[in-house]
Amino acid sequence: MRDIAGRATAAWLAGDADELIRLMATRSIELWFTVPPDDLARMISDLPPDRLRLSPEAALASRLLAPGVLQDPSGFSVGRRDDLPPHLRRWMALMEGWQARHRGDLETAFEVLRGMPEITETDPTLVDATRGVRSLILNQTALTAALSGRFREALALYQRTLCVQSATDLTFLLREAHLRSALIHGIYGTPDAAVAHLTEAQGLERSPSWVEPRLDAEQRFLEAFLREGEPERSFAEILQLTYGRMGEIWPLQLLALHRAGVLADRRVDSRERIEALRFAGLGAGSSGLPGSVPQSLLALDSLLSGNIPKAREESRTVTDLSWPSRVVLDLIRIASGATKTAIADLNAAAPQTAGLRQADRQRTMLLALAQHRSGNALAAAAAVERMSLLNLESGQHEVAVLRMLSPRLLGTLGDLVPGLRAPDAVVVRPGVLDDPRLTTHELDVLAGLARGETREQIASSLFRSVNTVKTHQRSLYRKLGVSSGREAVLRATELGYL
Numbered sequence: 001m002r003d004i005a006g007r008a009t010a011a012w013l014a015g016d017a018d019e020l021i022r023l024m025a026t027r028s029i030e031l032w033f034t035v036p037p038d039d040l041a042r043m044i045s046d047l048p049p050d051r052l053r054l055s056p057e058a059a060l061a062s063r064l065l066a067p068g069v070l071q072d073p074s075g076f077s078v079g080r081r082d083d084l085p086p087h088l089r090r091w092m093a094l095m096e097g098w099q100a101r102h103r104g105d106l107e108t109a110f111e112v113l114r115g116m117p118e119i120t121e122t123d124p125t126l127v128d129a130t131r132g133v134r135s136l137i138l139n140q141t142a143l144t145a146a147l148s149g150r151f152r153e154a155l156a157l158y159q160r161t162l163c164v165q166s167a168t169d170l171t172f173l174l175r176e177a178h179l180r181s182a183l184i185h186g187i188y189g190t191p192d193a194a195v196a197h198l199t200e201a202q203g204l205e206r207s208p209s210w211v212e213p214r215l216d217a218e219q220r221f222l223e224a225f226l227r228e229g230e231p232e233r234s235f236a237e238i239l240q241l242t243y244g245r246m247g248e249i250w251p252l253q254l255l256a257l258h259r260a261g262v263l264a265d266r267r268v269d270s271r272e273r274i275e276a277l278r279f280a281g282l283g284a285g286s287s288g289l290p291g292s293v294p295q296s297l298l299a300l301d302s303l304l305s306g307n308i309p310k311a312r313e314e315s316r317t318v319t320d321l322s323w324p325s326r327v328v329l330d331l332i333r334i335a336s337g338a339t340k341t342a343i344a345d346l347n348a349a350a351p352q353t354a355g356l357r358q359a360d361r362q363r364t365m366l367l368a369l370a371q372h373r374s375g376n377a378l379a380a381a382a383a384v385e386r387m388s389l390l391n392l393e394s395g396q397h398e399v400a401v402l403r404m405l406s407p408r409l410l411g412t413l414g415d416l417v418p419g420l421r422a423p424d425a426v427v428v429r430p431g432v433l434d435d436p437r438l439t440t441h442e443l444d445v446l447a448g449l450a451r452g453e454t455r456e457q458i459a460s461s462l463f464r465s466v467n468t469v470k471t472h473q474r475s476l477y478r479k480l481g482v483s484s485g486r487e488a489v490l491r492a493t494e495l496g497y498l
Contacts, residue, residue, distance in 0.1 A: 104286030149322020308481030
C-alpha cells in the first residue's frame with residue numbers, strides 16, 4: 001500500500017495523469033485507503049476531465065471521491081447500472097449504496113449492497129484474489145445492516161470477511177470486522193464473543209492505512225466498554241472518548257454509552273451527552289438506528305426516572321421497528337397499561353433477537369414484565385420461569401434496569417436464580433412498573449376526579465388551594481403514567497385504587 005501511495009503521489013507531482021488514472025482503475029482499494037481522502041480528492045480534481053472519461057473505472061471512482069470533477073456543462077454518464085459490464089456494475093452499486101447510506105436512506109442502501117454478487121454468491125476461495133474488493137463490500141454491507149438494526153445479518157457478513165485471508169496491507173478490513181462484531185456482541189450478543197473479537201483485533205498487524213487511527217478510537221471505546229468490575233471507570237472513559245470522532249458507528253456507541261451509564265449510576269451524564277448530540281443534529285433526517293437511537297434512549301431514561309408521560313412524548317418520533325426501538329416502545333406500552341399490545345409485539349420480535357443472547361434476554365424480561373403487569377398469574381409464572389432459565393446472573397445491565405422498573409419481579413426472580421440479586425439488597429422505593437404508592441392527598445384528588453369534579457371543585461371540597469391540588473394532581477399523573485383525569489381514573493381502577 002505504501003508503494004501505491006508513493007506512486008500515486010509521484011505521478012500527481014509529475015503531472016502524469018495517465019499513471020494516476022491507471023492506478024485508480026487497477027489498484028483502487030489500496031489507493032483509496034492509503035492516500036488520505038482530502039489528498040486523493042485533490043489529486044483527482046487536478047486530473048483533466050476528458051482524460052478521466054476515457055477510463056470508466058476511474059470516472060466512477062472520481063464521482064465517489066471527488067463528486068464535482070465531472071460536473072461540467074457537457075455532462076458525463078456511464079449509463080444505467082444494469083447496462084454496465086460486471087466489473088463496472090460492482091463499482092456503480094457500491095457507489096449508490098454509499099451515497100444512499102450517507103444521505104440517511106438505509107433501506108435503499110442495504111437493498112442495493114446486499115444484491116451485489118460478493119454478497120449473494122458463495123465465496124469462491126479463502127484467499128481474497130480481488131485484493132480487498134470483496135472484503136470491502138462485505139464490510140460496507142455489514143455496517144449498513146448494523147445501522148439498520150439487522151444485527152444477526154451484520155455479524156454473519158463480518159464473519160465472512162474474517163474467513164477471507166486478505167493481503168497484509170489490508171488487515172484494517174479484518175480489524176474493522178473484529179471491532180464492529182465486538183461492539184454488536186457487547187450490546188446484544190454474547191459477551192464472551194465480544195471479548196474474543198476485541199482480543200483478535202488487538203493482535204492484528206497494523207496496516208499503513210489512514211483508517212487505522214479511526215479504528216484506534218473504536219478499540220479504546222471497546223476496551224473501556226467491555227472492562228468488567230469497574231463500571232464508574234468504564235463510563236468515565238467512554239464519556240471522554242465520545243467527544244472525539246465517532247464515525248458512522250455512533251448509534252451503537254450511544255447504546256453502549258447508555259448501558260454503561262446505567263451500570264455506573266450515571267444516567268444524568270449520559271442523558272446530557274445524548275441531548276447535546278441530538279441538539280447538534282446528529283442523525284436528523286436518517287432512517288434506522290441513526291434516526292431513532294437518540295430519541296429512544298432519552299425516552300428510556302425518562303421511563304427509568306418514573307416520568308412515563310415524558311417518555312411517551314420523547315418516543316413519538318421513533319418509527320423504525322429495529323430491536324433498540326422496540327425495547328423502549330414496548331416498555332412504554334407496559335408502563336401505560338397496554339400490556340396486550342406489548343406482548344403481541346414482543347412475540348412478533350422473536351426473529352430479531354434469535355441467536356443474540358443479550359437481546360433475547362431483554363425480550364424475555366419484557367415479556368415477564370408485561371405478564372406481571374397484566375395480572376395473568378399463570379402467564380406471569382411461565383415468563384418468570386423462562387427468565388430464570390436464561391441465567392440473568394450474566395446480565396448485569398438487565399438486572400439494573402429491572403431493579404428500577406420492578407423490584408417486586410426482581411425479588412421473585414431472585415428466589416429462582418441464586419446470585420441474581422445481592423443478599424443484602426434493600427428496596428428503598430417501589431419500581432416504575434410496580435403498583436405506585438399514592439399518598440393520602442393524591443388519593444383524595446383521585447376520588448374527586450372519579451366523581452367528575454373539576455380542579456376548583458376538588459380544592460373547595462378539600463379546603464385546599466387550587467395550586468396545591470394542581471401539585472398533587474401532577475404527582476398523581478406521573479405515578480400512574482397518565483396525562484389526563486380520565487386516564488388516571490381508568491388506570492387507578494385497573495390497579496384497584498377505585
